[in-house]
Amino acid sequence: MNETVLKPGVECVDIALGERSYQIRIGSGLIGTDSSFDDLAVGQSALIVSNETVAPLYLKRLEAALGTLHSRVQNVVLPDGEAHKHWATLNQIFDKLLERQCDRKTVLYALGGGVVGDMTGFAAACYMRGVPFVQVPTTLLAQVDSSVGGKTGINHPLGKNMIGAFYQPLRVICDLDTLSTLPARELSAGMAEVIKYGPIADMTFFEWIEANIGDLMARDAKALALAVKRSCEIKAWVVGQDERESGLRAILNFGHTFGHAIEAGMGYGSWLHGEAVGCGMVMAGRLSHSLGLIDQEFLRRLESLIGKAGLPVVAPVLDARDNVGRYMDLMHVDKKAEGGAIRFVVIDGPGRARLQAVPDDLVAEVITRSCATP
The missing domain is CATH 3.40.50.1970 (Rossmann fold)
Known part of the structure; x- marks a missing residue:
């Protein structure tokens, strides 16, 4: 350098x-x-x-x-x-x-x-x-x-x-x-990508975000500077080990499989990327809970923090006739899908994450529970 x-x-x-x-x-x-x-x-x-x-x-x-x-x-x-x-x-x-x-x-x-x-x-x-x-x-x-x-x-x-x-x-x-x-909506969208680093890699950072979410949303300069630096440090650590997403880097996509389906299903630009990721993290957190990897209290903390950041926590209905089917079709096109199976980034205990295939029935249950009523 x-x-x-x-x-x-x-x-x-x-x-x-x-x-x-x-x-x-x-x-x-x-x-x-x-x-x-x-x-x-x-x-x-x-x-x-x-x-x-x-x-x-x-x-x-x-x-x-x-x-x-x-x-x-x-x-x-x-x-x-x-x-x-x-x-x-x-x-x-x-x-x-x-x-x-x-x-x-x-x-x-x-x-x-x-x-x-x-x-x-x-x-x-x-x-x-x-x-x-x-x-x-x-x-x-x-x-x-x-x-x-x-x-x-x-x-x-x-x-x-x-x-x-x-x-x-x-x-x-x-x-x-x-x-x-930045418009307030764009600030919230960015906070989704800040928040994601905690559950997947650094619980100390997650706890700091919880304690400082008010200052962050008020655009406190010192709080934002710390959030940007720590987020970049975590991403630099991950990318330095896995530049082309052959393994570890996939954890950076926490919430993105559901989120990308929301973006594509609603039409690009209807929801901001960060809004879709924020909601996707709620869904991925619920999936992790269904798999027995996190407890109800941590799921509550995650959903609460996402809501305090001004992000949606209720998923949209993409198809009133077959909502689960529409989500599943879109997620099969996700880059992490392999051999016809959808793979999700799940929280493997607070501060850790992994990529794994999940049974369709569990995914369907999370979609149904997370979506607004048609």
Whole structure:
């Protein structure tokens, strides 16, 4: 890792992946600071990818910082939202790269939330078979989860994130100031990905979140900084051991199997990703309880914390005629499904998790119990 002098108050988390290692930098005022980027091996050309919501807030600031590093800084502004995470939007990035005759040393900068980060990373992985990119996440969810670890991709009508690549960024820049402009719903969505780290890996962190959920939801700067750093540390530890999700990394998908079914079944963008994951964690917690892996008291604590974060705890009905069947069909397309069996991340006791196949009748019972009445 390059040695560099960082501005006071900047925290760093290293992702140890050999020659693909990189650093997450966490602090305030980082987007407009050229020192956030100046020790990267970069080319003459840069393309900032953002969206219609984020660009008016931060695009000029990032352009100014990058102007001292690149002779050409261009941008493409995409429509905002999960509903636009598909081929047509991805092609807008490729169109700009080709129109501007960008070479293979062009650096892409993803300025936005998880959708922008996932699509920019996928474009970087594909353009000229791979160009460098930097993650500049502006939502809590992206800072604590999607910007870290190199998962990139787009959605398909039949399944979320089913088309993509593992492709690591050069760096992740988490500017905590961006969290002050997040809508309340987006803040709650990000808290789902913060909360998940406790039950699967760190009960001390879970207990800290329980004690500080009020400050977190009130956007206390110190509380958010700690939450972002600890979440990144846990994800860095997991990704460093299992970059391509062949085993351990799957635990990061706690709540996501149910959650992805909710997103696909309702139509992408109806619920935010974090809202679906929050509800999915309630369902996965109930599944873990049905398997005898956690007691009723821990399940109550988990559901209470998810509710205090402003996340839904009642699952939606996806099909009034055959709701269980609809959920099961969608979950069979999940990336963790294997040999026709749906596999779930379950809590193997507080602070531990594992991936396992679960009998359909138990899954059906959890779906029925968790869903609102049609």
